[in-house]
Amino acid sequence: xxxxxxxxxSYGKLQVLDNVNTSIRTGKVTVLIGPNGSGKSTLIKxxxxxxxxSSGDIKVNDVSVSSNYNYRKDIGYVPQYGxxxxxxxxxxxxxxxxxxxxxxxxxxxxxxKPFDLTTELKKKIYSLSGxxxxxxxxxxxxxxxxxxxxxxxxxxxxxxxxARTFKQYIQQxxxxxxxxxxxxxxxxxVEHFAxxxxxxxxxRLKYNGPLTELKIxxxxxxxxxxxxxxxx
Amino acid sequence: MFKLINKIxxxxxxxLLRSRWIIVYFIVLCMITEGMFRFSxxxxxxxxxxxxxxxxxxxxxxxIFATIYYYNSxxxxxxxxxxxxxxxxxxxxxxxxxxxxLSLCFIFAISIPVLWRFSMLSGYxxxxxxxxxxxxxxxxxxxxxxxxVSISNEDKGRGLGISLLLWLTMAVVYDGxxxxxxxxxxxxxxxxxxxxLMFSNPIDLARVLILLKIDVSALLGYTGAVFKSFFxxxxxxxxxxxxxxxxxxxxxxxxxxxxxKIDF
Amino acid sequence: MRILRYVLxxxxxxxxxxxxxxxxxKSTHSKSDLKSSIINSKPHDTIIVHEGIYHETNIExxxxxxxxxxxxxxxxxxxxxxxxxxTSDSVTIExxxxxxxxxxxxxxxxxxxxxxxxxxxxxxxxxxxNFFAIYLSKSSNCIVKGNEITGNAISESSSGNGIHAWYCxxxxxxxxxVSNHRDGIYFEFVKNxxxxxxxxxxxxxxxLHFMFSDSCTYKMNTFKNNGAGVAVMYSKYVDMIENRFILxxxxxxxxxxxKEISDSKIINNSFKNNTxxxxxxxxxxxxxxxxxxxxxxxxxxxxxxxxxxxxxRNNFISNSFQISTNGRNNNSTFSENYWSDYSGYDLDxxxxxxxxxxPVSLFAIEVEKRPQSIILLHxxxxxxxxxxxxxxxxxxxxxxxxxxxxxxxxxxNN
Ligand SMILES: Nc1ncnc2c1ncn2[C@@H]1O[C@H](COP(=O)(O)OP(=O)(O)OP(=O)(O)O)[C@@H](O)[C@H]1O
Ligand SMILES: [Mg+2]
Numbered sequence: 001x002x003x004x005x006x007x008x009x010s011y012g013k014l015q016v017l018d019n020v021n022t023s024i025r026t027g028k029v030t031v032l033i034g035p036n037g038s039g040k041s042t043l044i045k046x047x048x049x050x051x052x053x054s055s056g057d058i059k060v061n062d063v064s065v066s067s068n069y070n071y072r073k074d075i076g077y078v079p080q081y082g083x084x085x086x087x088x089x090x091x092x093x094x095x096x097x098x099x100x101x102x103x104x105x106x107x108x109x110x111x112x113k114p115f116d117l118t119t120e121l122k123k124k125i126y127s128l129s130g131x132x133x134x135x136x137x138x139x140x141x142x143x144x145x146x147x148x149x150x151x152x153x154x155x156x157x158x159x160x161x162x163a164r165t166f167k168q169y170i171q172q173x174x175x176x177x178x179x180x181x182x183x184x185x186x187x188x189x190v191e192h193f194a195x196x197x198x199x200x201x202x203x204r205l206k207y208n209g210p211l212t213e214l215k216i217x218x219x220x221x222x223x224x225x226x227x228x229x230x231x232x
Numbered sequence: 233m234f235k236l237i238n239k240i241x242x243x244x245x246x247x248l249l250r251s252r253w254i255i256v257y258f259i260v261l262c263m264i265t266e267g268m269f270r271f272s273x274x275x276x277x278x279x280x281x282x283x284x285x286x287x288x289x290x291x292x293x294x295x296i297f298a299t300i301y302y303y304n305s306x307x308x309x310x311x312x313x314x315x316x317x318x319x320x321x322x323x324x325x326x327x328x329x330x331x332x333x334l335s336l337c338f339i340f341a342i343s344i345p346v347l348w349r350f351s352m353l354s355g356y357x358x359x360x361x362x363x364x365x366x367x368x369x370x371x372x373x374x375x376x377x378x379x380x381v382s383i384s385n386e387d388k389g390r391g392l393g394i395s396l397l398l399w400l401t402m403a404v405v406y407d408g409x410x411x412x413x414x415x416x417x418x419x420x421x422x423x424x425x426x427x428x429l430m431f432s433n434p435i436d437l438a439r440v441l442i443l444l445k446i447d448v449s450a451l452l453g454y455t456g457a458v459f460k461s462f463f464x465x466x467x468x469x470x471x472x473x474x475x476x477x478x479x480x481x482x483x484x485x486x487x488x489x490x491x492x493k494i495d496f
Numbered sequence: 497m498r499i500l501r502y503v504l505x506x507x508x509x510x511x512x513x514x515x516x517x518x519x520x521x522k523s524t525h526s527k528s529d530l531k532s533s534i535i536n537s538k539p540h541d542t543i544i545v546h547e548g549i550y551h552e553t554n555i556e557x558x559x560x561x562x563x564x565x566x567x568x569x570x571x572x573x574x575x576x577x578x579x580x581x582x583t584s585d586s587v588t589i590e591x592x593x594x595x596x597x598x599x600x601x602x603x604x605x606x607x608x609x610x611x612x613x614x615x616x617x618x619x620x621x622x623x624x625x626n627f628f629a630i631y632l633s634k635s636s637n638c639i640v641k642g643n644e645i646t647g648n649a650i651s652e653s654s655s656g657n658g659i660h661a662w663y664c665x666x667x668x669x670x671x672x673x674v675s676n677h678r679d680g681i682y683f684e685f686v687k688n689x690x691x692x693x694x695x696x697x698x699x700x701x702x703x704l705h706f707m708f709s710d711s712c713t714y715k716m717n718t719f720k721n722n723g724a725g726v727a728v729m730y731s732k733y734v735d736m737i738e739n740r741f742i743l744x745x746x747x748x749x750x751x752x753x754x755k756e757i758s759d760s761k762i763i764n765n766s767f768k769n770n771t772x773x774x775x776x777x778x779x780x781x782x783x784x785x786x787x788x789x790x791x792x793x794x795x796x797x798x799x800x801x802x803x804x805x806x807x808x809r810n811n812f813i814s815n816s817f818q819i820s821t822n823g824r825n826n827n828s829t830f831s832e833n834y835w836s837d838y839s840g841y842d843l844d845x846x847x848x849x850x851x852x853x854x855p856v857s858l859f860a861i862e863v864e865k866r867p868q869s870i871i872l873l874h875x876x877x878x879x880x881x882x883x884x885x886x887x888x889x890x891x892x893x894x895x896x897x898x899x900x901x902x903x904x905x906x907x908x909n910n
Binding site: 093 | 235236239240305306307311312313315318494496
């Protein structure tokens with residue numbers, strides 16, 4: 001359970017998140033949607049503690065994220081753009097993260113789940129393709145079998161097969177009652193997974209609730225139309 | 233937490249000692265020291281030459297190196313921050329990794345040429361140790377200042393520019409201004425403000441600390457009472473030593489505070 | 497004729513020997529024993545003072561005599577008056593310990609005063625806590641040798657000098673150790689005398705204070721840690737050779753201060769850790785050659801009222817400032833010196849740099865004008881402007897250059 005309370009974030013004069021109140025349910029898939037630059041990534045980073053909110057509070061399992069870092073133990077995070085030390089080998093990155101996490105979890109686990117990266121292990125990070133980077137991010141997130149998955153456009157750079165594999169994994173995690181927060185622009189994907197939808201536009205929460213309710217509320221038959229309606 | 237910091241530190245050292253630039257820094261410094269001792273023919277002369285080199289080069293190299301290192305480590309930092317690791321640990325780990333590497337580099341570069349001149353240094357060991365001390369302190373201070381600049385500026389080019397400007401100001405311009413103050417206000421009692429001005433700049437402070445050892449004969453020629461008691465007292469030496477340490481701790485602390493607040 | 501003189505002298509010697517008596521003084525004897533023995537003695541007698549403490553003052557020696565201590569014979573003036581006053585020629589005082597001549601503001605009370613006498617010898621005595629220790633006045637051909645002189649000077653006005661010579665000729669002062677007096681050794685109106693192999697240290701004012709004394713030599717002495725160093729003033733033909741000037745530090749302290757000196761030599765001395773190693777004011781034709789001037793605040797301050805001095809073949813090493821001066825004129829010659837901060841080259845390999853060296857830095861002049869700027873010594877800024885000034889001189893004296901700077905330390909000194 002993640003609760004977000006009166007969250008505000010601005011970069012200088014630019015108000016990126018404006019009074020966001022919501023909660024993400026345990027054991028459900030919540031999909032975060034909204035136009036480019038609406039603040040999705042910012043919101044996610046706030047949860048991770050990468051971005052410090054201007055005001056408001058975020059609690060992960062009732063622990064406020066502002067004064068804590070241990071809650072990240074329970075979070076697997078797939079960033080929109082994975083950042084890794086560029087001159088390390090892929091193998092080294094696994095070892096590094098493992099080492100920083102005190103070695104709980106085991107490396108072979110990360111290397112083939114959800115993607116098989118055995119052939120990439122000896123490559124330097126800077127030589128990886130965008131998609132492979134994305135895969136690496138995903139593997140690192142899954143490595144420690146966390147309770148919560150937070151994925152920022154995880155399939156954006158993946159080929160269709162890889163995207164399918166990933167989605168299958170998410171499905172599997174949902175069946176294992178994990179909490180999942182995704183952002184995505186691919187509506188088919190959204191429809192496929194989502195229990196709940198959070199829709200933000202220009203930093204403001206436009207809709208927050210079950211996917212099914214959204215269509216009813218907007219009185220549209222497709223998700224696309226519902227969103228278009230919300231945007232009006 | 234300490235275990236984690238150690239890991240990050242160790243990782244940083246391993247990463248840095250492989251770096252080409254740190255090896256270049258080591259070799260250049262080592263060669264300068266060797267050259268000083270070989271061609272000056274007199275240990276004190278060599279040491280005082282090394283003081284000038286240290287005061288000039290160490291802050292410059294440290295601030296540039298640390299600035300670049302910070303920006304190059306941003307990915308590593310972001311990766312770590314997605315893990316259950318506090319920002320404090322990340323920060324301390326980074327700073328200490330860099331500090332260890334650059335300090336070790338400095339200490340060895342100075343000591344190795346000295347090792348096979350053991351006898352030449354008799355009577356000057358205290359100055360050598362003081363030199364190493366100020367070198368290390370300046371390294372740490374300028375690493376922390378570099379971090380402060382880089383943390384405050386997201387853009388690498390801008391950060392590097394500001395770092396260089398900061399160095400130029402502290403190393404050169406500052407003393408020019410002090411000299412101007414001396415000339416403009418020569419009819420006023422300036423000794424106390426001067427001492428304050430010296431304490432307000434770690435490079436000057438380090439220099440004065442060495443002056444108290446190497447050039448005390450000249451300093452004792454000064455007639456003013458405040459300087460005189462300052463130059464001849466142990467109190468002065470101890471306060472300057474402590475202030476130099478403070479010049480490490482303050483930038484360290486303030487950039488840590490900054491680091492805890494910024495967005496990635 | 498000459499042989500005859502020797503023979504005569506020999507006979508006289510034998511005669512004197514056979515007729516001189518030896519008196520023995522012991523501390524158990526009554527108080528005035530020493531004095532009465534002196535009075536009762538014949539010229540050229542010897543008085544042996546045995547181990548013990550004798551409280552005596554105002555002991556006058558008026559005819560030739562040897563007074564010799566045996567064991568630890570202490571004459572204690574208890575801080576009152578004069579102790580020995582010698583008014584006769586050929587008096588020898590040796591092996592005694594003489595303490596406590598009295599501090600006085602009107603009389604120069606000394607442990608041993610030699611007044612208007614010749615051929616006196618003061619040797620191997622230990623002189624503690626005296627106002628003046630050895631005082632030679634209007635005397636000549638005297639020897640002061642091997643004495644250990646320790647004062648208890650606290651302020652200049654309430655203390656006297658260790659060895660004081662006034663209006664003397666042909667004096668030899670050697671192998672003495674003098675400390676804690678006002679001036680260690682003091683010369684005023686002394687001619688043709690030698691000061692050799694003494695150690696003068698920790699004196700309040702000068703290690704050697706030397707005025708109006710022409711044609712003297714001081715050689716192989718060590719002057720260490722004295723309040724204001726060594727001062728040599730108003731004299732001609734002074735030879736200063738192979739002395740060591742060490743640790744004379746303070747705001748008006750000098751290794752060696754020269755004022756109105758002419759036709760003199762400063763050769764093969766060593767100067768270390770002094771505030772100003774050599775200060776030259778209104779002095780002419782001085783030859784400064786072969787000295788080691790190391791780790792001083794200022795190696796030399798040459799005031800521009802000095803003329804025709806020759807500063808050659810010295811080692812100037814690691815001084816905070818090499819040369820400083822007070823004007824743009826220079827009338828002295830610097831040549832063939834080694835300067836540790838010289839950075840020129842020697843393409844023709846003759847051992848001398850091909851570019852002249854300017855030993856006066858811009859910053860030295862700045863410090864001369866505004867002493868408080870000394871705190872910027874060795875700063876990067878100062879180094880930069882000094883380097884620029886060296887290349888394009890605008891403020892430093894143009895003629896003050898060493899045209900032939902040595903490439904290496906000159907080792908044939910000392
Ligand atoms: N470090 C930053 N400094 C200043 N502005 C920022 C910063 N990071 C993000 N922004 C601004 O915040 C706003 C929200 O950005 P954010 O990345 O959260 O959008 P997003 O919803 O994730 O968009 P996309 O769908 O393109 O990923 C944008 O206007 C962006 O320009
Ligand atoms: Mg985004």
